[in-house]
Amino acid sequence: MRLPPEGRTARASPDRYRTVSGSSNRFSMTALPQRCSASGCRPRRRSANWSNASTVCPRPPGLPDASASDRPVGAAETAASRKAGPRPGVPLKTRDRILEASLQLFNEGGLAVVSTNRIATEVAMSPGNLYYHFKNKERIVDSLVRxxxxxxxxxxxxxxxxxxxxxxxxxxxxxxxxxxxxxxxxxxxxxxxxxxxxxxxxxxxxxxxxxxxxxxxxxxxxxxxxxxxxxxxxxxxxxxxxxxxxxxxxxxxxxxxxxxxxxxxxxxxxxxxxxxxxxxxxxxxxxxxxxxxxxxxx
Missing domain, CATH: 1.10.357.10 (Tetracycline Repressor, domain 2)
Incomplete structure (x- = not known):
């Protein structure tokens, strides 16, 4: 989904805006331009022409960077690898491929109806190979919840x-x-x-x-x-x-x-x-x- 025209400024880098798929023509989850209060509790008074807002609000303390929030996190990853995330161009590990496919299937088809055999088919592996990485469906669900x-x-x-x-x-x-x-x-x-x-x-x-x-x-x-x-x-x-x-x-x-x-x-x-x-x-x-x-x- 395209960024609203008022948000396309020289200061707006791609990492500052994100779009969630599945949006209809009526509602939009595209990140919006912000005006920020530099200090104090009350927000800064803004002009009546909201469409001219062009500055981008910095993230509140403790929020993760949007560009890193989609990285896969496998159950077996160490704390160091979680912090670093996957390197660009490096294929996903098998466990992460399974988790990514399971997440998509659970979201689209429902948790109750998606079986481990369906997940194995989605990632083009045998059920036995899938069980090598995840003993059962419960382990997959636990990893996704984590x-x-x-x-x-x-x-x-x-x-x-x-x-x-x-x-x-x-x-x-x-x-x-x-x-x-x-x-x-x-x-x-x-x-x-x-x-x-x-x-x-x-x-x-x-x-x-x-x-x-x-x-x-x-x-x-x-x-x-x-x-x-x-x-x-x-x-x-x-x-x-x-x-x-x-x-x-x-x-x-x-x-x-x-x-x-x-x-x-x-x-x-x-x-x-x-x-x-x-x-x-x-x-x-x-x-x-x-x-x-x-x-x-x-």
Whole structure:
């Protein structure tokens, strides 16, 4: 998907923008241009002409670099290799090929219906060869959930440091990208927590920590006078943010429109979260969020 015209500036390098596949014509997950507050809790006052925004918001503390977030992470990798990532031009290891293929199949077909034989066929190997690398399907699921954690936990951990609407939007955007990339985790949560005890513990732990981090983020934004809501309302907002990000895809599939492409679009969740937040933001932040929200409906 193409970057909005106002984002194509000399300062915008390819690594600063990312696009999530599967977007419909209505919602867009293309990263948007930002204006940032250099200091203080309140965002800098911006001009009314939002379309002229051209500067790019730096990542909040603790967020991973977008260009490195898609690298494969195998269960057998050491801490050093995880940090370095694969070198350009070096073929994926067999374990990583299996994990990449499994992730795609789980996302597209569903965790319950994809068998190890189907995965072996996808990577053009015998079932026996696949079992050499992963003893069973549960080991594959556990490895993918660990990969999800490695990408999502740094973003969730950064949420309590959010002090402006710029960082708020960017953190939510990145989290929705990761959840969409591993959407089988929450879409097939009922099957996952019933069949895979190890993955169940990890997913429940992450969900609880993400909810607590979002609550702290809302409290911090309220202390900075960016979010105007009482404590009880802030807790409800935090719950709805996590719920929409994690479960919005599954709910969208139940809508009577039957538009599978639109239901699979992570931009739908981003739009709904920004809409949820809009009434509770201070006037300056509200105008900026309305501008950002409109970019998800292009």
């Amino acid at each position: 990969r999800f954690e490695l990408r999502a936990e740094p973003i969730a951990a950064s949420l309590p440091t959010v002090r402006s609407v710029d960082d708020l939007w960017l953190s939510l955007h990145l989290m929705i990208e990761v959840i969409h990339a591993f959407r089988f985790v929450f879409r097939d949560a009922d099957f996952l927590i019933r069949e895979y005890p190890g993955a169940r513990v990890r997913v429940r732990k992450f969900t609880g920590s993400a909810l607590e981090a979002t609550r702290l983020m809302c409290a911090n934004l309220a202390a900075c006078n960016v979010l105007e809501a009482a404590p009880e309302a802030r807790d409800a907002i935090a719950f709805q943010i996590v719920f929409t990000a994690a479960c919005g895809f599954m709910f969208s599939k139940l809508l009577p429109s039957g538009d599978i492409a639109a239901a699979a679009d992570p931009g739908r969740a981003a739009y709904q979260i920004l809409t949820l937040l809009t009434p509770y933001l201070d006037a300056d932040s509200r105008h900026y969020i309305l501008y950002l929200r409109s970019k998800y409906r292009t």
